Amino acid sequence: MLGIGLLQGLAVTARNFLGSFHDPKRFVTVQYPEERTRLPEAYRNFPFLVSESAEDPMGTLRCVACQICEKECPPQCIYIEKSRDKKPDAGGRPQIYPAVFDIDIAVCMSCQICVEVCPFDAIKMDQVFELAATDRFGGLVLDRHALAKPNSYFQQVHPAEAADVDERLAAARRAAEEKARAAAAAKLAPPRPAPAPKPPAAQSAEAQKPSPPAA
Amino acid sequence: MESPEEIRDRVQAGVPEAAVSVVANPGASAQHSLLAYPSHALQVALFLRDDPALRLDYCSNVTGVDWTDREVVEADPLAPERKVKRLQPGYLEVVYHLYSMAKGHGPVVLRMRTVNRSNQVTLPSLTPVWRSCEFQEREVFDLFGVVFAGHPDLRRILMWDEFKDHPMRKDYAEPDDYEWEPTPHGSVLEKARLHYPAPAAPAGEAKP
Amino acid sequence: MNIPGLPPIELAPGPQIRAVHDELHGDLLELSMGPHHPSTHGVFRMVVTLDGETVVKLKPVFGYLHRNHEKIAEATSYLASMPYTDRLDYLCSMTNNWAYALAVERLSGQAVPERAEYVRVILAELTRLLNHTCLAGFLLQDGGASGTPLMYAFREREKILDLFESLSGSRMMCNYQRFGGCRADPSPDWLAAASTLAEGYGRFLDEYEALLTGNEILMARTQGIGRLSPKLAVSAGVTGPMLRATGVGYDVRKVDGYGVYPRFPFRVPVGAHGDVYDRYMVRILEMRESIGILRQALRDIPAGPILDPKSKQRGLRPKAGEVYSRIEGPKGEIGFFLISDGGPNPYRYRVRPPSLVNLTILEDMCLGQSIADSVVILGSVDIVLGEVDR
DSSP states (O other): TTHHHHHHHOOOOOOOOTTTTTTTTTOOOOOOSOOOOOOOOOOOOSEEEESSSOOTTTTTOOOOOOOHHHHHOTOOEEEEEEEESOEOOOOOEEEEOOOOEEEEEEOOOOHHHHHHOOOOOOOEOOOOOOOOOSSSSSSGOOOOOHHEHHHHHHHHHSSSHHHHHHHHHHHHHHHHHHHHHHHHHHHSSSSOOOOOOHHHHHHHHHHHHSSSOOO | OOOOOHHHHHHHHHHTTTEEEEOOOOOOTTEEEEEEEEEEEEEEEEEEHOOOTTOEEEEEEEEEEOOOSEEEEOSSSSSSSEEEEEEEEOOOEEEEEEEEETOOOEEEEEEEEEOOOSSSOOOHHHHHTTHHHHHHHHHHHHHHHOETTTTOOOSSSOTTOOOOSOTTTTOOOOOOOOOOSSSSOOOHHHHHHOOOOOOOOSSSSOOO | OOTTSSOOOOOOOOOOEEEEEETTTTEEEEEEEEESSSSSSSSEEEEEEETEEEEEEEEEEOTOOOHHHHHHHHHHOOHHHHHHHHHSSSTOOHHHHHHHHHHHHHTTTOOOHHHHHHHHHHHHHHHHHHHHHHHHHHHHHHHOSHHHHHHHHHHHHHHHHHHHHHHHHHSSEEEEEEEEEEEEEEEEEHHHHHHHHHHHHHHHHHHHHHHHHHHHHHHHHTTTOOOOHHHHHHHOOOTTTTHHTTTTOOOHHHHHTTTTGSSSSSOOOSSSSOOOOHHHHHHHHHHHHHHHHHHHHHHHHSOOSSBTOOOOEEEEEEEEOEEEEEEEEEEEEEEEEEEEOOSSSSEEEEEEEEHHGGGGGGGHHHHBBBBHHHHHHHHHOOOHHHHHHH
């Protein structure tokens, strides 16, 4: 019969329409901004700089201004100026820090390459997207004050990734402490007696130790 | 499928007056190509398409390449164990990638080179052989400036008709009317400074 | 506007309409469809010359979205060009990424671990599903079914986009493939969600086909329209579902056998008439085959590294040489031609866009048919301007 295809189509439309009253799969609109969808953990928008502590964001930035992200950024939206002096970082060692770290989010295309190439886990992807501004140039440039967020925020937004990063950094810190302790212990060891002929294996093992040779 | 040398021999046998040579590809992909001279390129293309063993009926890709003047290091023809440097004058090159839908083999890479980059930039169009070259050769004309003789409708395709210059050439001077950007680098910053004063720096860190 | 015997008439600024006088045929009307047009799939312009309502001449004009991607790539490193490939065919970013990653891998001789190959196949088939679903929606939208098939298609596409978002961080601009593998490892939860989607997609397609395939209006508007002969299609370099609808069974997945596609037996649907209805049906059948490939890949995916540990992303400097490599994207054969001179940036970077080459015979298909049909024919070609113009 001519028209059976049309009637079948109308049956599908009717099923969808009537179904939308009771079946959530058929009624998928999310009434934004009153309702919001839950974003997956991997969702990325614009980058942010990670600080170790929330109380002193500028002083505990992980970023050491190595400028690798600036070089690798495809649309070149990052602008970094190194500091002239060194400040102690979260681990206590004097470290160069970024005096200027600007990201122009009008240019940034959220590609995440800066995050991939950073060797210090200092820049990560944020999830905030409600960033409309009224000033086209200044309002859309985020300087380091606006970019710096504490590690606790990172753990909240990307829990699994933050756990990985924290574990890796803690392991690195532990290894560094072990090395420092071994070096300090070798320094405090009592001085050796008059040199006697040593077997070659022990001599080469001693030569490989990072501690300064005993007097 | 046959090797490029075998294809070249077959083409030479089929089109004796054409001069076809093999250009080696040094990279890992080992896609060597055939270089045809413009004088008989159309016959070579027709042979490649119609020869029963090759049947290269599908031209997949037409690319233009701008080779500027560069130094080439090669073996001295008089003393082959020595290497000598010479200046290779620049030319424009058009590369065709040919496949066979009938036989399922490919790619056979065919190249043609112009005499120079300035006033002798004409090459025969292969659109009469493969219709797919129509828009792609127009693009090579638009962006590189290669004039295809015999093309049914040679005019600009991506740039607007009144545009001058050919953007994909290596010596293309782009217009410098840049809008000021807050995070400019290097050459973009220089160009922007010529045209626009920077907005007043916000309170906080000093901007350059 | 000049009509002989009358003083010149000044038209108010508006659409470009000029009357052209031809003694034999009477008035021919030259009309510019686009670039601002809801049915031209982007900023695309067709300058059609009409005799009444019949198309006498049709010239496609594009370049409105030209962003000189190829020249940017000459100034950017290989890794940094990857996000730009997302923006070529912006609906199918995963397959664009794969085509580019494959080209660089062939240029630099990098190997890809098996798990990454399976993930690439899974994502490519998901992309094929979402592209063909979208296309059916857009084709019907252009044909006049204002909204319903499109919205049903988009509702299903959202599920695939959610999968992409939870894997790569972004719905459309995924930037996911890397040279020597993929950027992030899909978790078992993700693979389970993808399996659920693959199982449920067949039922969605059944409902969608009940809505569309037997619809008399659709059949009247698309059968016999826009016929393309196989000989012209092959000569014009047409690839993808548009070629297969004419009867030529050329699928790069079967011919080249790249990745791990040879491990998945699947059929290549081929049409008989080469008209718009055949192109629509070929895409529906390809979707069903894709579901089969997805099921197999999700079942057989091995454990292992997702990125080759010896691969180099940042600072990659492939040896001097060139490569042309291609994959079967949802729209046709997408290929990348790269020439390396040993430096960090490519010397020449060329994208072979399927949409551009498929447009070569748009005029041939539309001649002699009404202008309303030309909209439907353009819809069936499946173009995305990001790819046509780059």
